[in-house]
Amino acid sequence: MTDAGYVAGxxxxxxxxxxxxxxxMWARNRTVVRLAHPPSRSGHTSAGYGPQKxxxxxxxxxxxxxxxxP
Amino acid sequence: xxxxxxxxxxxxxxxxxxxxxxxxxxLVVSPADVNQKDAVRLLYIHAxxxxxxxxxxxxxxxxxxxxxxxxxxxxRLWDLVAGASxxxxxxFIGLTLAVGSIWGRTTWGVWWTWDARLTSTAVLFVLYLGYxxxxxxxxxxxxxxxxxxxxxxxxxIDVPIVHLAxxxxxTLHQPATIFDERRLLDPKIEGTMLWTLLLSVVAFTLLxxxxxxxxxxxxxxxxxxxxxxxxxxxxxxxxxxxAAGAPSVETDEHLATGGVR
Numbered sequence: 001m002t003d004a005g006y007v008a009g010x011x012x013x014x015x016x017x018x019x020x021x022x023x024x025m026w027a028r029n030r031t032v033v034r035l036a037h038p039p040s041r042s043g044h045t046s047a048g049y050g051p052q053k054x055x056x057x058x059x060x061x062x063x064x065x066x067x068x069x070p
Numbered sequence: 071x072x073x074x075x076x077x078x079x080x081x082x083x084x085x086x087x088x089x090x091x092x093x094x095x096x097l098v099v100s101p102a103d104v105n106q107k108d109a110v111r112l113l114y115i116h117a118x119x120x121x122x123x124x125x126x127x128x129x130x131x132x133x134x135x136x137x138x139x140x141x142x143x144x145x146r147l148w149d150l151v152a153g154a155s156x157x158x159x160x161x162f163i164g165l166t167l168a169v170g171s172i173w174g175r176t177t178w179g180v181w182w183t184w185d186a187r188l189t190s191t192a193v194l195f196v197l198y199l200g201y202x203x204x205x206x207x208x209x210x211x212x213x214x215x216x217x218x219x220x221x222x223x224x225x226x227i228d229v230p231i232v233h234l235a236x237x238x239x240x241t242l243h244q245p246a247t248i249f250d251e252r253r254l255l256d257p258k259i260e261g262t263m264l265w266t267l268l269l270s271v272v273a274f275t276l277l278x279x280x281x282x283x284x285x286x287x288x289x290x291x292x293x294x295x296x297x298x299x300x301x302x303x304x305x306x307x308x309x310x311x312x313a314a315g316a317p318s319v320e321t322d323e324h325l326a327t328g329g330v331r
Contacts, residue, residue, distance in 0.1 A: 003108035006176040010112040010169045011093070014119075017168070018277070021161050025284055029073055032291045035299065 073287035081280050088273035095266040103263075112173040114266055118274040120166040120191075124229050126278060127159025128198065132226040135219035146293075147286075149215040152222055153205050154285035156198050158278055163195045178242065186235040187243035194232055197225040 001009075096114040103110035134152035137143040170188070175181045182188065205218045236245045259267065 001176075003176055006172050007097075007108050007111045010115060010172045011097075013168050013172070014115050014165055017161065017165055021281070025073075025281075025288055028292070029288055032288070032295050033072075035295045036291075 073284045073291065078280060078283055081276065081283070085273065085276040085280050088269065088276055092266065092270040092273045095262070095269060100262045100266045106177055109173055109176045110263070112169055112176075114270045116166060116169045116173060117267060118271045119162040119169070121271060122274050122278050123159045123162035123166060124194070124232060126275065127155050127162060128194075128226055128229055130155040130282075131159065131198075131201075131222050135222040138215060138219045139223075146215075147290075149219070150286050150289045150293075151282075152219065153202070154282055154289060156201055156222065157285060158281045160195065160198050160202060161281075162274075162278070163191065163198065167191060167195060183242055185242045186239035187232065187241050190228060190232045190235045194225075194228045197228055201225055 092114065096111050100111065100114075102108050131152045134148040134155065138145070138148035138152065167188075170191075171181050174183070201218065201221050204221050205214065207214065207217075209217070233246075235241060236243055
């Protein structure tokens with residue numbers, strides 16, 4: 001391999017390594033955002049933390065009924 | 071909810087611009103070396119990443135760890151800064167070893183040799199990988215942070231060994247070019263090569279700052295989300311116990327121990 005090939009390899013490794021690390025941080029940030037704003041059980045996206053507060057469930061039962069963590 | 075801000079965006083643009091300028095100077099403007107030929111262009115990555123990893127990243131990790139252990143300055147933030155800086159430092163020291171190995175192949179004819187400078191740098195890489203592993207061991211957050219801070223301070227002992235390895239032992243690796251205490255104002259490099267090297271140090275320092283800020287903010291967000299999720303789960307279980315009229319002591323105890331008896 002020529003010197004230019006080694007130089008290209010060195011710069012390529014650097015760009016890929018930094019790119020992978022930035023991508024890793026970006027993916028973790030996406031995960032945090034998803035955990036902070038989980039979709040409610042009725043399919044609605046919550047604006048805050050946890051399921052969205054509603055007056056009644058989809059079947060008309062009062063809030064909380066049938067909504068227990070197993 | 072993001073780790074970005076106006077400040078980090080400005081810093082990011084400055085980082086990209088300085089890295090692009092460094093690449094142009096290093097690959098186009100700067101001449102080839104008489105002895106090393108084009109391989110000298112690899113040193114514009116190798117030297118700044120080594121400098122940043124050893125003295126800046128691991129230096130910040132050590133300082134933040136000391137501040138965390140010191141009762142008067144103890145703050146959760148110092149622990150996060152220490153962990154984030156070590157993570158960026160491991161990235162940079164890994165790059166130092168990889169690019170240095172490529173440079174060694176084209177200049178010395180070998181990818182690796184058990185030279186004192188190279189070996190002590192590899193030990194440094196493994197030490198800080200171990201530090202990051204210690205941070206991931208499940209434990210009480212306070213115990214884990216204190217344990218990690220002690221490991222960080224112990225690991226930093228290798229940094230002066232790496233720095234002085236070229237003086238203490240007969241090594242294949244060349245002695246310091248810029249940070250030679252005896253020739254600090256008269257370095258053995260000049261002209262475009264010197265300016266390119268100095269600019270690359272600035273560019274990689276900006277990159278370090280950008281990565282560190284984002285990493286600390288990300289760690290902070292992750293902790294907030296974990297705390298909020300735990301609070302929500304506890305509140306839900308308490309409400310459930312109250313609604314059923316059953317004593318919730320066992321449930322609370324189960325949650326408090328993380329389900330582990």
